[in-house]
Amino acid sequence: MFDITLLVMGKLKEKFYLSAAAEYEKRLKGYCNFKIVELPEYRLAENPSPAEIQAGLEKEADLILTKIPKGAWFCVLTPEGKIISSEDLADKIRDIKNSGKSSACFLIGSSFGMAQRVKDKADFKLSMGKMTFPHHLARIMVLEQLYRAEAIQAGSKYHK
Numbered sequence: 001m002f003d004i005t006l007l008v009m010g011k012l013k014e015k016f017y018l019s020a021a022a023e024y025e026k027r028l029k030g031y032c033n034f035k036i037v038e039l040p041e042y043r044l045a046e047n048p049s050p051a052e053i054q055a056g057l058e059k060e061a062d063l064i065l066t067k068i069p070k071g072a073w074f075c076v077l078t079p080e081g082k083i084i085s086s087e088d089l090a091d092k093i094r095d096i097k098n099s100g101k102s103s104a105c106f107l108i109g110s111s112f113g114m115a116q117r118v119k120d121k122a123d124f125k126l127s128m129g130k131m132t133f134p135h136h137l138a139r140i141m142v143l144e145q146l147y148r149a150e151a152i153q154a155g156s157k158y159h160k
Helices: 015-026 050-067 086-098 117-119 135-154
Strands: 005-009 032-038 071-083 102-107 124-125
Touching: 005 015, 005 135, 015 032, 015 135, 032 050, 050 117, 071 117, 086 135, 102 135
Parallel strands: 005 032, 005 102, 071 102, 071 124
Antiparallel strands: none
């Protein structure tokens, strides 16, 4: 069975996000070996300077790069990434599976984004659009889209 890992910076706290995440995790596990890995966000001062932000992103990058499963196709979610449809995401994941890869890893960075070296390591850069979303909501949206992609591949009626 194909493995999908979602790396996320920070923890969910709100019950409604926790509930939604748990539901999509449960659904995804019907299609693949799925896991979320929560990584700690680097703590910054109240009004960090650009240099402090960059230093924090570099510290996060050190941890992120150790958590990408070996041999996994790696995708970062970033505003400068490509905007694709749900069907295109399903096709992309299908192509990864057909290429012989046994796993994919997606990353949602911290509130300040991610270090360039993490983006450079990515096989694909994906954008959720031009709007800005809270990171916790973005996590739910990514979970739903991963579930939708798996449902599309399976021919499920979920995707209409």
